[in-house]
Amino acid sequence: MQNARVSETCQVDNKERDATSVSSKWNMDSLRNILHYIWNLEWREKIEHDCLFCDSTNFREVVFEDDTILAVENHRKAGKSHWLIVPKASAGRHIRDIEALTSEDVPLLNKMDEVKKQLLRQHYPRVPPAAVHSGYHRGRRTLFGPVVWPDIISVHHLHLHVIVQPDFWLRLFKYPSWLPLMWISDQKVMARTSRGRVTPGM
Secondary structure (H helix, E strand, O other): OHHHHHHHHHHHHHHHHHHHHHHHHHHHHHHHHHHHHHHOOEOOOOOOOOOHHHOHHHOOOEEEEOOOEEEEEOOOOOEEEEEEEEEOHHHOOOOOOHHHOOHHHHHHHHHHHHHHHHHHHHHOOOOOHHHEEEEEEOOOEEEEOOEEEOEOOOOOOOOEEEEEEEOHHHHHHOOOOOOOOOEEEHHHHHHHHHOOOOHHHO
């Protein structure tokens, strides 16, 4: 009987040690991921000599294409569908991100919006607008004086995210409508660019 109690006590101790070990590993992994993210933010200007989005052969699943616009399924989906609507560089100038937009780009933004609506009608005619999250990540720009907000865009070629039925946590933290320093909706970009408001006003 005494041996049985000792065995049970040892099993409990082992389980507690295993749980502590798993918790410590999770905390270390989380810390490592956070530090990796911060370290890899582009605190200095990055120049891409070979743009991934300029070559359509880099995309595995094209959902729309014409002479000026390409739309593809993102390989890292944040929802039921996650499209990237990309203007072709051959249609005009190569636009790095929304910080480079001017009032001359309003027709292009309108065309990207038309493609978004067409894809939604085609693939999700019954999904309400509230279940669609669309917009742009912010690029690198000056906040004030020498202080800049680091670039969080993975590919420096203008692209609109259209996410159908987005994952709650990804919408909250990776595509956050509540954080305009990081994300801005396509409708706001359209309205403000139409009024000629550039980066400082966004």
